[in-house]
Amino acid sequence: xxxxxxxxxxxxxxxxxxxxxxxxxxxxxxxxxxxxxxxxxxxxxxxxxxxxxxxxxxxxxxxxxxxxxxxxxxxxxxxxxxxxxxxxxxxxxxxxxxxxxxxxxxxxxxxxxxxxxxxxxxxxxxxxxxxxxxxxxxx
Amino acid sequence: xxxxxxxxxxxxxxxxxxxxxxxxxxxxxxxxxxxxxxxxxxxxxxxxxxxxxxxxxxxxxxxxxxxxxxxxxxxxxxxxxxxxxxxxxxxxxxxxxxxxxxxxxxxxxxxxxxxxxxxxxxxxxxxxxxxxxxxxxxx
Numbered sequence: 577x578x579x580x581x582x583x584x585x586x587x588x589x590x591x592x593x594x595x596x597x598x599x600x601x602x603x604x605x606x607x608x609x610x611x612x613x614x615x616x617x618x619x620x621x622x623x624x625x626x627x628x629x630x631x632x633x634x635x636x637x638x639x640x641x642x643x644x645x646x647x648x649x650x651x652x653x654x655x656x657x658x659x660x661x662x663x664x665x666x667x668x669x670x671x672x673x674x675x676x677x678x679x680x681x682x683x684x685x686x687x688x689x690x691x692x693x694x695x696x697x698x699x700x701x702x703x704x705x706x707x708x709x710x711x712x713x714x715x
Numbered sequence: 716x717x718x719x720x721x722x723x724x725x726x727x728x729x730x731x732x733x734x735x736x737x738x739x740x741x742x743x744x745x746x747x748x749x750x751x752x753x754x755x756x757x758x759x760x761x762x763x764x765x766x767x768x769x770x771x772x773x774x775x776x777x778x779x780x781x782x783x784x785x786x787x788x789x790x791x792x793x794x795x796x797x798x799x800x801x802x803x804x805x806x807x808x809x810x811x812x813x814x815x816x817x818x819x820x821x822x823x824x825x826x827x828x829x830x831x832x833x834x835x836x837x838x839x840x841x842x843x844x845x846x847x848x849x850x851x852x853x854x
Contacts, residue, residue: 692799696729
């Protein structure tokens with residue numbers, strides 16, 4: 577993880593543009609081996625730095641308004657393998673090693689487990705775990 | 716394109732949640748053959764429907780505040796091959812046939828043509844065209 581820590585003290589570090597969207601940028605997580613897009617979430621400056629410091633992905637939860645270490649409940653953390661930035665410096669693409677093989681809180685490999693067919697969103701993704709067993713049943 | 720047109724008249728059509736972000740949802744464009752993530756942009760209800768009607772991707776330009784048919788200047792349109800929706804119905808993943816083999820206005824295949832290495836954003840993407848020749852030189 578020395579590689580990522582180094583970024584934080586480098587004055588030439590690329591500046592991510594957090595201004596366009598109230599301090600947030602969208603972040604795409606992609607499986608570093610298969611290329612499957614796993615999820616999209618948001619980062620602010622704090623979680624961007626936490627991600628660099630720790631080498632595991634931290635998002636900003638818009639609904640809970642707090643730091644969200646991906647996998648904090650399920651154990652399915654995302655190890656950073658590669659970070660890419662887009663032409664406008666306002667979107668990140670992070671290639672990850674998805675621990676537990678499932679990124680979605682509904683138990684699927686990818687949050688994009690539904691394809692649109694004939695007007696419906698049809699599930700065709702692979703389910704890896706039962707959310708009730710991982711997070712506890714909803715009462 | 717009959718397949719996509721059909722979506723517009725289907726009452727059971729999946730409802731995309733445009734409310735979380737002032738009428739917009741983030742949209743990831745991914746090359747349908749290679750799996751390379753090409754770009755991220757935004758859609759509103761209007762450009763979502765335009766995309767379904769026409770079978771080519773239309774975004775909403777946040778900077779220009781107008782409908783943006785991707786490739787309208789360069790000819791590099793994105794033909795829709797598959798549409799996926801995430802678990803919260805607030806993000807789209809569209810697999811596309813990228814005409815012209817380049818999605819980025821800077822001439823690269825992908826907008827994510829820079830990887831973060833030792834604190835710098837280092838270009839390692841493939842450049843397909845010279846933007847000055849496609850869009851005209853900036854005066």
